[in-house]
Amino acid sequence: MLLHQFAHARTGDKGNIVTISLIAFRKDDFALLEQKVTAERVAAHFAELLQAPVPEGPAQEDPVHAGPAQNGSVQRYSLPQLGALNFVLHRPIANSVTRSLALDAHGKCLGSALLALEI
Amino acid sequence: MNTVRIGAGAGYSGDRIDPAVELAEKGNIAYLIFECLAERTIAIAQKARLLDPGAGYDPLLEERMRAVLPICAERRIRIISNMGAANPHAAAAKTRDIAQQLGLRGLRIAAVTGDDVLEILRAGQGIIETPEGPLPPSDTWLSANAYLGVSPILEALQSEADIILTGRVADPALFLAPLIHEFRWPLDDWNLLGQGTVVGHLLECAGQLTGGYFADPGFKDVPNLDRLGFPIAEVNADGSAILTKVEGSGGLLNCATCTEQLLYEIQDPSTYYTPDVIADFSSVSFAELGPDRVSVSGGAGRPRPSTLKASLGYRDGFIGEGQISYAGPNALARAELARDILSKRLARHSISELRFDFIGLSSIHGTQLSRNAPVPYEIRLRAAGRATSLATASWIPREVEALYTNGPAGGGGASGSTREVIAITSALIPRESVSPQVQIMES
Numbered sequence: 001m002l003l004h005q006f007a008h009a010r011t012g013d014k015g016n017i018v019t020i021s022l023i024a025f026r027k028d029d030f031a032l033l034e035q036k037v038t039a040e041r042v043a044a045h046f047a048e049l050l051q052a053p054v055p056e057g058p059a060q061e062d063p064v065h066a067g068p069a070q071n072g073s074v075q076r077y078s079l080p081q082l083g084a085l086n087f088v089l090h091r092p093i094a095n096s097v098t099r100s101l102a103l104d105a106h107g108k109c110l111g112s113a114l115l116a117l118e119i
Numbered sequence: 120m121n122t123v124r125i126g127a128g129a130g131y132s133g134d135r136i137d138p139a140v141e142l143a144e145k146g147n148i149a150y151l152i153f154e155c156l157a158e159r160t161i162a163i164a165q166k167a168r169l170l171d172p173g174a175g176y177d178p179l180l181e182e183r184m185r186a187v188l189p190i191c192a193e194r195r196i197r198i199i200s201n202m203g204a205a206n207p208h209a210a211a212a213k214t215r216d217i218a219q220q221l222g223l224r225g226l227r228i229a230a231v232t233g234d235d236v237l238e239i240l241r242a243g244q245g246i247i248e249t250p251e252g253p254l255p256p257s258d259t260w261l262s263a264n265a266y267l268g269v270s271p272i273l274e275a276l277q278s279e280a281d282i283i284l285t286g287r288v289a290d291p292a293l294f295l296a297p298l299i300h301e302f303r304w305p306l307d308d309w310n311l312l313g314q315g316t317v318v319g320h321l322l323e324c325a326g327q328l329t330g331g332y333f334a335d336p337g338f339k340d341v342p343n344l345d346r347l348g349f350p351i352a353e354v355n356a357d358g359s360a361i362l363t364k365v366e367g368s369g370g371l372l373n374c375a376t377c378t379e380q381l382l383y384e385i386q387d388p389s390t391y392y393t394p395d396v397i398a399d400f401s402s403v404s405f406a407e408l409g410p411d412r413v414s415v416s417g418g419a420g421r422p423r424p425s426t427l428k429a430s431l432g433y434r435d436g437f438i439g440e441g442q443i444s445y446a447g448p449n450a451l452a453r454a455e456l457a458r459d460i461l462s463k464r465l466a467r468h469s470i471s472e473l474r475f476d477f478i479g480l481s482s483i484h485g486t487q488l489s490r491n492a493p494v495p496y497e498i499r500l501r502a503a504g505r506a507t508s509l510a511t512a513s514w515i516p517r518e519v520e521a522l523y524t525n526g527p528a529g530g531g532g533a534s535g536s537t538r539e540v541i542a543i544t545s546a547l548i549p550r551e552s553v554s555p556q557v558q559i560m561e562s
Contacts, residue, residue, distance in 0.1 A: 004338070008333075008335065008338070008339055008375065008379065009379075010332065010333075010379040010380070010382065010383055012382075012383045012384030012385070013384065014158075014384055014386075015158075015251055015543065015544070015545070016251065017386065019382070019383075019384055019385060019386060021378070021379060021382035021383070021385075023375065023378050023379065023382075025338075025375075045488070046488075047487065048485045048486065048487035048488070049484070049485050049487075049488075075386075075387075077387060077388050077389075077401075079382075079388060079401060079403075081402070081403075081404050081417075082374075082378045082381070082403070082404065082405070083378075084378055084382060086382050086385060086386075086388055088386045088387075093251060093252055094472075096251075096542070096543075097158075098158065098159050098435075098540070098541065098542040098543045099435050099540055099542040101438065101472060101474040101503040101504065101505065102474070102476075102482075102503075103476055103478065103482045103483060103501060103503075104483050109483045109484065110484075113484045113488050116488065
């Protein structure tokens with residue numbers, strides 16, 4: 001079954017960081033979310049989107065947009081009293097919201113992609 | 120003073136205005152707060168101010184003020200907003216003129232300034248940390264604004280301002296300041312400030328608390344989004360609050376909508392940095408008291424940070440974009456052929472980063488997540504790329520449009536645009552380097 005059956009999500013953004021909350025419809029299902037939706041699994045699910053774009057043409061030195069070395073990492077926080085998990089995803093600085101070439105520059109649609117996980 | 124009722128009249132610069140009018144008319148509120156300043160909005164406003172010294176405040180300020188001022192003046196509802204953007208003085212003067220035109224005399228309008236730290240940063244003084252990596256070259260800098268806290272808003276409230284217009288302040292501070300003012304909370308009672316920050320954070324995106332950005336038909340149904348009601352917090356002296364909205368307005372307010380908004384844009388829930396307190400949301404809980412009535416409590420806090428965050432807006436080149444559609448049998452193959460043609464044509468220009476998307480298939484979530492998606496009936500090809508000049512970036516929409524007569528069969532609906540990129544990065548600066556000011560004018 002899809003995670004969409006058990007939980008809902010909202011995405012937020014700050015610079016190169018995307019946050020996704022995952023909230024169980026029924027508190028009883030929270031343990032299942034905690035067990036199945038690990039930070040590692042979320043990182044693998046979003047692997048392609050958390051990678052830096054491959055530049056066209058000759059490689060250019062761009063120290064400003066190289067960014068910290070935590071690209072692709074995901075942290076998870078647990079709020080059992082709310083039946084909620086909170087995920088923090090680190091995108092490459094080059095993809096931060098104010099300079100991304102993506103159609104959804106904020107990454108606002110990513111929460112819906114999380115709900116497509118098979119449980 | 121038992122409770123204070125605060126309404127959220129806007130969640131972003133372009134937000135709907137009629138829900139704010141509804142709040143003023145029927146919400147029985149003492150304060151109406153408009154949060155209108157996203158990360159990049161102030162840099163764009165600064166660009167407008169450079170062209171016209173009287174510009175640089177929120178583009179909808181006049182329309183909003185004309186809509187709510189008569190009711191707010193009549194009911195003594197005080198207005199607090201960051202619609203001052205890059206020019207709070209001009210925003211306050213404009214508001215004074217509107218009040219006078221509406222025959223509203225004696226309104227006190229405060230302009231809060233001091234958030235502009237561009238010259239301080241240019242002087243190279245006291246940058247403590249640049250958490251998003253090294254700063255870009257200073258000749259690209261357009262704006263730098265520190266996130267101010269509650270102190271100048273408190274000063275304006277104590278000076279009996281009816282309308283307070285700020286530039287960059289922390290969003291929750293717009294809501295926290297009136298609570299501190301009304302309840303005389305000590306500025307070092309970190310748990311009270313933390314709980315007040317929870318209330319402010321929940322309200323700051325307006326309709327996102329009351330069912331906006333929530334509906335998912337069959338799973339999360341929300342009634343009457345066409346007339347979504349904006350939220351009201353009925354706050355107690357201990358910082359606990361009841362969240363509600365105007366009876367009969369559209370939308371939905373329950374534990375699920377509140378939980379989504381509590382965690383919106385939050386990283387570590389135990390450590391939410393603001394200029395006034397490090398708020399702790401990790402033990403917040405909600406309880407449904409009735410339809411569209413939810414209580415919130417459990418917020419806490421720790422001493423405020425010694426630094427302030429400043430966001431730096433800078434010119435970051437140009438983006439060109441073009442789109443064209445293909446439909447019917449073999450649509451995807453024709454769109455892929457168009458992409459290959461564009462890729463070769465655009466290689467003739469100095470485009471530093473080029474991206475192609477197939478809208479309807481993989482443009483939003485990428486190829487990994489959409490790998491099992493069926494091929495749709497129609498596909499819209501999108502090309503977007505970065506360049507250091509407007510002229511170079513404009514080759515992207517030009518080459519997309521040229522696909523009409525030079526590309527695959529049946530392309531239609533070509534469109535394109537070119538824009539300068541105003542990017543944002545941040546720096547931490549010492550609190551002492553910033554000195555907020557309040558100036559009051561009267562209508």
